[in-house]
Every structure is written in C-alpha cells, then in structure tokens.
Amino acid sequence: MEIFFQQIINGFVQGSVYALVALGYTMVYGILGLINFAHGEVVMIGAMIALTALQALLAAAFAPVLAVLLSLMVAVAVCMALGYSIERIAYRPLRNAPRLAPLITAIGVSIVLQNLAMMIWGREYHSFNLPFASTSHHLGGAVMNDVQIVIVIVALVIMAGLMWLVHHTRTGRAMRAVAENPAAATLMGVDINRVISVTFMIGSALAAIAGFMVSANYGIVHYYMGFMLGLKAFTAAVLGGIGNLRGAMLGGVLLGLIESLGAGYIGDLSGGFLGSHYQDVFAFFVLIAVLVFRPSGLLGEKLAERA
Amino acid sequence: MLINRFALLAALVVAVAGCGKSETASTAASDELVIRIGAAGPLTGPQAHIGKDNEYGTRMAIDDANAKGVMIGGKKARFELLSEDDQTDPKTATIVAQKLVDAKVNGVIGHLNSGTSIPASSIYFKNGIPQISPSATAVKFTAQGYNTAFRVMTNDAQQGKALGEFAVKVLGLKSIAVIDDRTAYGQGLADEFVKSAEANGAQIIAREYTTDKAVDFTAVLTSIKGKQPELLFFGGMDPQGVPMVKQLRSLGMKTQFMMGDGGYTPKLIDLAGAAVEGTYASLPGVPLDVMPSGRDFSQRYEARFKQPIQLYAPYCYDAVNVMIAAMQKAGSAEPAKYLPEIGKVELDGVTAKIMFDEKGDIKGGAVTMYQARQGKWQVVQTMGGAPAAAH
Numbered sequence: 001m002e003i004f005f006q007q008i009i010n011g012f013v014q015g016s017v018y019a020l021v022a023l024g025y026t027m028v029y030g031i032l033g034l035i036n037f038a039h040g041e042v043v044m045i046g047a048m049i050a051l052t053a054l055q056a057l058l059a060a061a062f063a064p065v066l067a068v069l070l071s072l073m074v075a076v077a078v079c080m081a082l083g084y085s086i087e088r089i090a091y092r093p094l095r096n097a098p099r100l101a102p103l104i105t106a107i108g109v110s111i112v113l114q115n116l117a118m119m120i121w122g123r124e125y126h127s128f129n130l131p132f133a134s135t136s137h138h139l140g141g142a143v144m145n146d147v148q149i150v151i152v153i154v155a156l157v158i159m160a161g162l163m164w165l166v167h168h169t170r171t172g173r174a175m176r177a178v179a180e181n182p183a184a185a186t187l188m189g190v191d192i193n194r195v196i197s198v199t200f201m202i203g204s205a206l207a208a209i210a211g212f213m214v215s216a217n218y219g220i221v222h223y224y225m226g227f228m229l230g231l232k233a234f235t236a237a238v239l240g241g242i243g244n245l246r247g248a249m250l251g252g253v254l255l256g257l258i259e260s261l262g263a264g265y266i267g268d269l270s271g272g273f274l275g276s277h278y279q280d281v282f283a284f285f286v287l288i289a290v291l292v293f294r295p296s297g298l299l300g301e302k303l304a305e306r307a
Numbered sequence: 308m309l310i311n312r313f314a315l316l317a318a319l320v321v322a323v324a325g326c327g328k329s330e331t332a333s334t335a336a337s338d339e340l341v342i343r344i345g346a347a348g349p350l351t352g353p354q355a356h357i358g359k360d361n362e363y364g365t366r367m368a369i370d371d372a373n374a375k376g377v378m379i380g381g382k383k384a385r386f387e388l389l390s391e392d393d394q395t396d397p398k399t400a401t402i403v404a405q406k407l408v409d410a411k412v413n414g415v416i417g418h419l420n421s422g423t424s425i426p427a428s429s430i431y432f433k434n435g436i437p438q439i440s441p442s443a444t445a446v447k448f449t450a451q452g453y454n455t456a457f458r459v460m461t462n463d464a465q466q467g468k469a470l471g472e473f474a475v476k477v478l479g480l481k482s483i484a485v486i487d488d489r490t491a492y493g494q495g496l497a498d499e500f501v502k503s504a505e506a507n508g509a510q511i512i513a514r515e516y517t518t519d520k521a522v523d524f525t526a527v528l529t530s531i532k533g534k535q536p537e538l539l540f541f542g543g544m545d546p547q548g549v550p551m552v553k554q555l556r557s558l559g560m561k562t563q564f565m566m567g568d569g570g571y572t573p574k575l576i577d578l579a580g581a582a583v584e585g586t587y588a589s590l591p592g593v594p595l596d597v598m599p600s601g602r603d604f605s606q607r608y609e610a611r612f613k614q615p616i617q618l619y620a621p622y623c624y625d626a627v628n629v630m631i632a633a634m635q636k637a638g639s640a641e642p643a644k645y646l647p648e649i650g651k652v653e654l655d656g657v658t659a660k661i662m663f664d665e666k667g668d669i670k671g672g673a674v675t676m677y678q679a680r681q682g683k684w685q686v687v688q689t690m691g692g693a694p695a696a697a698h
Contacts (some may be wrong), residue, residue, distance in 0.1 A: 006558070010526050123547060126578075127577055221551060276515045276517065
C-alpha cells in the first residue's frame with residue numbers, strides 16, 4: 001500500500017511539471033493554432049540561465065534563499081524576452097503563411113536554441129544543487145522531499161493564477177477574444193500582436209519556472225534536457241485537449257500518474273512479459289485510446305476544432 | 308504532428324550530418340603518405356560529453372604520431388582525423404560509416420556504443436576497413452565473423468562475469484535488483500552480470516528497465532524498494548546513473564548501487580554529490596596510474612583539453628596506436644595490407660598490454676573495481692586478467 005502511495009506521489013510530482021510545460025503549448029495553440037515546438041528548449045534555457053545566475057549570486061555571497069529567488073527571477077525574465085523574440089522573429093512574419101511554414105520554423109528555432117546552449121554551456125552535464133538541504137518527509141511509509149512538495153504547490157498556485165488571469169482580467173479577456181476570432185477581436189479594438197506577445201511571454205515564464213523546478217529535482221542540467229520533456233508535455237497537452245488550459249493541467253497530471261503507475265506495476269502485472277521500459281508505450285496507448293473516443297482530447301472543446 | 312516532427316528532425320539531422328566537419332585534404336607532397344583515420348561517436352545528445360572525450364583521445368594519438376614522425380613503408384606518414392557524429396543512433400551510425408568509407412579512410416576508431424558499433428561494423432567489413440572500437444562491449448560486436456572488427460576493451464561477458472563475482476563473492480550480496488537501459492550495451496552487460504551473479508549463488512529479485520533518454524526513475528525504484536534488495540545493479544551510462552542514484556537515496560533506500568564502465572566517470576561523482584558515496588563501478592583494464600605511460604597521458608590530456616578524462620579517451624589513444632603499429636609492421640597503410648597485422652600487434656598501451664584473440668577481443672581482460680569514497684573513485688581491486696604491470 002505504501003508503495004502504491006509512493007507511486008501516486010511520484011506521479012503527481014512528475015505530472016505537475018508536465019502540466020506547467022503543457023500550459024505553454026496549449027496557450028499558444030489556443031490562440032494561434034500553432035504548435036510551438038521550441039517550447040521544450042525554452043524550458044532548458046530557463047534551467048541553464050537559472051544555474052548560471054545561481055552560481056554567480058552565490059559567488060557574490062548572497063543569502064541562499066535570496067539567491068535562489070533572484071536566479072529564478074532572472075531565468076523568468078530571460079525566458080520571457082526569449083519567448084517574445086521567438087514569436088517576433090520566427091512566427092509573426094509567417095502568421096498568414098501556410099500552416100506548415102511556422103511548424104518548420106518552430107523546429108528550426110528548437111535546433112538553433114539547442115545548439116546555442118551546447119556552445120554556451122558545453123556538452124557536459126552540470127550539477128544543479130540548491131544551496132540548502134532538501135529534507136525528506138515520511139508520510140505513512142512514502143517519502144517526499146522539500147523540493148517535490150514545493151514543485152506540487154508552486155504548480156498548483158501557478159495554474160490557479162493563470163486561470164484567474166485568463167478569466168478575470170482584461171488581458172485574459174483579450175486572449176480569449178483572439179482565440180475565438182482574431183478578425184472580430186481586431187474590430188473590437190484588441191491589439192492582436194500585443195496579446196500574442198503576452199501569451200508567448202507568459203508561456204515562457206512558466207517554462208522557466210518548470211525548468212528551474214525540474215533541475216532542482218533531478219540535480220542536473222544538460223542542453224538536451226528540453227527535448228524529451230517538451231515531447232511529453234506536448235503529449236499531455238494533446239491528452240487533455242490542446243488549446244484548453246484545464247485540459248493541459250489534467251493531461252499533465254494524468255500523464256505523470258499513468259507513467260508512474262505503468263512503470264511501477266506493468267512488470268508485475270504482466271508477469272514479466274512487459275517490463276518497465278514499456279512505460280512510454282503504456283502512456284501513448286492511453287493517449288491513442290483517449291483520442292479514438294474523444295478526438296479533441298479529454299477536455300477538448302470548440303477551440304480544438306481549429307486544428 | 309509527432310510523426311511529422313520526427314520525420315522532419317531526421318531529415319534535418321541527415322542534412323546537418325551531411326555538412327559535418329571534415330578536415331581539408333591538403334595537397335600532400337609526393338614523399339608524404341597521408342593517412343586518414345576516421346572517428347565516430349556521439350558529438351551531440353545526452354552522451355555528447357563522452358563522445359567528445361573519445362574524439363580528444365583519438366586526436367591526441369594522431370597529433371603525437373605526427374609530432375613524432377612515423378615512417379610507414381619508407382615514407383613519412385601524416386595522419387588526418389575525420390570525426391563524425393553518430394548521435395548514439397544505430398541508423399545514423401550506418402550513414403556515418405558509409406560516409407567514412409566514401410571518404411576513403413584507412414581505418415576507423417569507433418564507435419562509442421555497442422548499439423552503433425554493431426550496425427556500422429557490417430559496412431566497414433564489406434569495404435574491408437579495419438575498425439577498432441575503444442568502448443563497444445557487447446559480445447556480438449566481435450562475434451559476427453567480421454575480420455575487420457577489433458576492440459581494446461573487455462567485452463560484456465568478461466566484465467559482467469567480474470562484476471557478478473565481485474558483488475556476490477567479494478561483497479557478499481545475495482539479493483539483487485537489476486535495471487538496464489535497453490541499449491545493446493546496457494542490456495548485454497546486465498544479462499552477463501545476472502548470469503554471473505546467479506552462477507555465484509545470488510538471487511535476482513527484480514529485473515526492471517529504462518531508456519537511455521530517461522531522467523526519472525522514481526517509479527521503477529519505488530517498485531524495487533518494495534522488494535528490498537541488497538544491491539541494485541544498473542547497466543547503462545552516467546546520464547542515467549546520476550539521477551538514478553540520487554533518486555535511490557532520496558527515496559530513503561539503503562541499497563548498494565553498482566554500475567559497469569558506463570558509470571566510472573568523474574561526472575557521476577561531481578553531479579550526484581553525497582548520494583554517490585559508496586557506489587561501485589568497474590573499468591576494464593588496470594588503473595591508469597598503474598600503467599607506466601598512463602599517468603603521463605592523463606596529465607597531458609588535462610593540460611591540452613582543460614578537462615579531466617571523461618571515460619574512454621585512453622582507449623581511443625591505444626586504439627590509434629594499435630592501428631599505427633600494424634601499419635608500420637605491414638609497411639603500408641592500405642587496409643587490405645595492414646589488416647592481417649592488427650591481430651598480431653602486441654602493444655604496451657596506456658590502459659593495458661594489448662593483444663587480441665582470434666575474434667578481435669582483447670586478451671586477458673582485467674577488470675578493475677572502483678568505489679566512490681569521499682568524492683573520488685578509489686580502486687577496490689582488479690579482477691582477473693594477466694598482470695599487465697608490476698605493482
């Protein structure tokens with residue numbers, strides 16, 4: 001039973017990260033109908049920037065807590081600027097081009113960012129250690145450390161904040177208007193370019209936070225780390241219904257849980273016939289099953305029809 | 308969309324690989340013999356740091372030979388390096404292999420992984436190009452009947468046997484969980500380890516798997532935790548070893564942790580911090596410090612590349628020197644002429660005394676066990692193999 005409880009915790013931690021990254025995919029898709037494949041690399045850049053800033057701040061004898069918060073803010077700021085630039089350079093000139101064109105530039109940006117990071121931070125893995133110890137807590141036989149607790153709480157707070165932003169602020173209303181009908185939104189006096197830029201910047205800020213949390217959790221960063229994470233988060237977004245914010249959150253957490261339970265039990269349940277390396281197969285099988293019955297994802301709605 | 312992305316990525320990757328670096332072929336003087344050595348390994352992706360380390364090791368051997376002035380068949384030889392990126396991907400490895408063949412290399416040092424060395428080896432064999440892998444350990448690599456395939460590293464059977472004996476006989480651990488990364492290397496080593504451990508009386512109570520791209524192992528480790536093994540053996544490389552050992556400890560597990568040569572890197576200790584304390588890893592050959600020329604090699608390497616040796620650079624260095632020795636003996640750098648000489652080479656390398664058996668495997672095959680103690684890999688003991696150096 002405690003093993004099961006531990007697997008649920010594992011799944012929630014992993015799923016919270018997927019959800020945060022998935023939000024970035026889903027927001028952009030909801031508004032532009034574009035899959036921003038460079039988003040995974042933004043997560044990686046966020047982690048790298050945070051690492052560099054953290055080291056510099058600690059070297060300058062800042063208090064550990066202050067250094068962590070400041071480095072997170074630096075990472076968020078840099079990623080917001082990066083997200084803005086990506087949209088401005090790679091997507092905006094192609095907004096009226098055929099659908100395939102921005103997809104190609106998205107992959108191009110992804111490769112450029114990855115190689116840029118390789119040139120700046122090198123090919124090797126870097127350790128990402130927080131300047132304070134992360135103590136483990138025992139909850140009825142299961143273990144959860146401080147970093148993991150913070151990950152789940154921060155993810156929940158951010159998601160709540162984002163829902164509030166989208167549904168209760170002027171910017172949020174503009175975002176929803178652009179998502180629904182860009183032409184009509186323009187006629188109503190909404191500055192589409194500004195809304196899209198803001199969307200990219202918010203998504204990138206979430207990516208930076210996710211990057212920081214992933215790195216703190218695993219303790220390592222690498223220029224390649226964004227690829228797989230981005231792919232998984234994209235899957236989570238599709239699972240939940242791409243374009244839908246609640247869907248991204250649900251999809252992220254579900255994917256985390258499916259992977260964790262899948263990896264934990266698939267071997268024993270199938271009597272060793274299927275091993276734990278089938279966890280991805282298992283996750284994608286669930287995705288296919290969901291899409292067969294609900295082609296627009298679990299919570300997909302009218303926005304998904306734009307695909 | 309997913310499929311689109313992969314297809315596009317693959318196309319782009321091929322395009323990028325196509326315009327990869329190749330050294331400009333300079334106009335050689337008529338009395339100068341230009342010899343092209345191909346090197347192949349991952350220069351991008353999760354194992355890029357180890358691939359680059361291999362390239363550095365190969366480069367150092369080539370530069371040393373050029374500085375020394377090697378005579379082959381009465382002509383002064385000038386060696387050139389052609390380094391290619393196989394991305395640890397079996398498909399890309401065959402593309403890269405064909406590219407090296409087309410570039411008319413005289414021999415190839417590579418690839419890094421078993422999963423890439425094996426598919427590439429058939430291309431080198433068909434074209435008669437000698438291939439010496441510094442680090443492919445899968446038994447299959449030299450068991451395909453290719454007379455062009457050699458390695459300067461013990462194979463999984465030799466290493467897995469030593470690891471299993473060490474775990475059960477020396478450490479006295481009887482209940483063992485095994486994870487491998489499903490690559491030719493990880494799987495092969497884990498299988499041989501299991502065989503050896505069971506033969507020595509241990510029980511394998513869990514057999515789990517992951518991939519060479521994964522970073523989160525909490526689910527698998529949690530499931531292993533429920534079975535309470537004394538030892539966890541991981542067949543894989545350090546990018547997975549680091550988060551695995553950290554997560555093992557953060558789940559509050561006291562299980563001993565052991566890896567093969569893929570774990571014996573300075574990075575494993577740097578990155579895993581306190582969690583790595585007590586971890587075991589093996590490395591074929593005898594410790595670099597013990598070999599007469601080993602210490603000199605590691606000092607020169609660090610001075611030149613501004614980083615410590617990651618893993619297999621010394622093996623690449625030896626592999627190049629084996630190739631050169633065979634060329635000198637044959638008096639020719641033509642693959643067909645010097646290939647028969649490789650099997651007869653006896654070389655005091657920086658990793659061991661190198662001699663091949665009839666399959667192209669290294670003879671003797673000493674394996675040294677290390678343990679991470681106080682932030683350093685410390686020698687525990689050398690298992691098997693001929694005593695390569697007096698110590």
